[in-house]
Amino acid sequence: MKNIAMRIRYDGTNYHGWQRQKNGITIQEVIEDALTDLTGEPVKVTGCSRTDAGVHALDYVFHFMSDTNIPVEKLPYALNYRLNEDVSAVEAWEAPEDFHARFSAKGKRYIYRIQNAKTKNPFLNRYSWHIPYHLNVEDMMKAAPILEGTHDFAGFMAAGGDQKTTVRTIRVCRVEQDPQMPESITVTVEADAFLYNMVRIITGTLAEVGFGRIRVEDMPEILASCDRTRCGLTAPPQGLFLKKVYYDLG
């Protein structure tokens, strides 16, 4: 048996997230069905993260055990013939026996895209949060790095997580504005691991800073309070992209 790791990307618009469930189609189900069909053996895959309904991935890694004779490097092409337009396999490799897509990950980077314009852009609606009000982007840029470092992020977590600790290390938290297209604002968050809905709550909180409802100078206290009600709303799913999963691949 080989432990095979695979890198994919997907447009999550039409899916109930990654994890297989009874209520609707998920990315895991689409992948497992295609791999089962391709290899002729029942395949169960383990993903690097549960992504929510409507969230996208530019880089998502999963692993699975298989006896397939198909050369590993050819698996993505063979699989893509069985996948629809929303999901694409990019790369596969034979991983060490103990590689685990979730537990071996050393960190992840997410980006969250905001379109800040009076009128909605049809080409961005599936891939961003439309905010028609004025945002003070400079203040958002100042507030974001305050969240960098090792902190208890209990205030930035939705109910429903199953973690032992709410301490996480954010390596990068920044807000950028496209100079060519100032209405396009991107929040980047890289951390060792994430709490449930953490990036969407960080983005919602930074948006409150942009609206002027949270002051930059109050951010350290809000972070320290560990109080969900002092942070912003949870930003909607369609602006969120898993951008990169990091491993020590030796």
Added chain:
Amino acid sequence: MKNIAMRIRYDGTNYHGWQRQKNGITIQEVIEDALTDLTGEPVKVTGCSRTDAGVHALDYVFHFMSDTNIPVEKLPYALNYRLNEDVSAVEAWEAPEDFHARFSAKGKRYIYRIQNAKTKNPFLNRYSWHIPYHLNVEDMMKAAPILEGTHDFAGFMAAGGDQKTTVRTIRVCRVEQDPQMPESITVTVEADAFLYNMVRIITGTLAEVGFGRIRVEDMPEILASCDRTRCGLTAPPQGLFLKKVYYDLG
């Protein structure tokens, strides 16, 4: 009665093109229903072009006659509340009595997007033609400008047009490759007016040049032949965007 001109953009993926028809939902129908609802009077709009099913518009202009009391510059915002995520009104203005979205146009610019990569990118599939084979982009760049100028483009037209002449003037015909993302290739065609499926046939022909099946040096003769069978296939609709409509707005 005012003659009101409006600029919109739309993602054509889920529509049977611009023009109202019995077989499926169209952009014209969505716009007319929303304007009728907004103004309380039955509205008929006239568009700048018939776009085919699946084709997109970054800039599309139509006009309509109306007695509405809503200030013209506020119409786009009021209309956007009644439009879905696929269509967005950008700008409206009171046009001269004789302004006609189609007949007053001095020209149009289209772009056609190709993704040239082994595996499909889920975020580009709705908005480009995926070509998994090697393309000689340099040859495509050389072939495109050969079509510039005033010529009889009868060979670059699908059956079904109702034009009096097949002579058109192409002002710009060029192929560009994104240096940051070489798999992204864009064909730009600007002309005084277009024949049915003209840009998609030009793109299909340039793709044949990229495949090496049509030689750059044969392009002038193929153009002069006015023979549809010597040109390339019609490229699929989802890569085509109406980019700009030009008027003398005085």
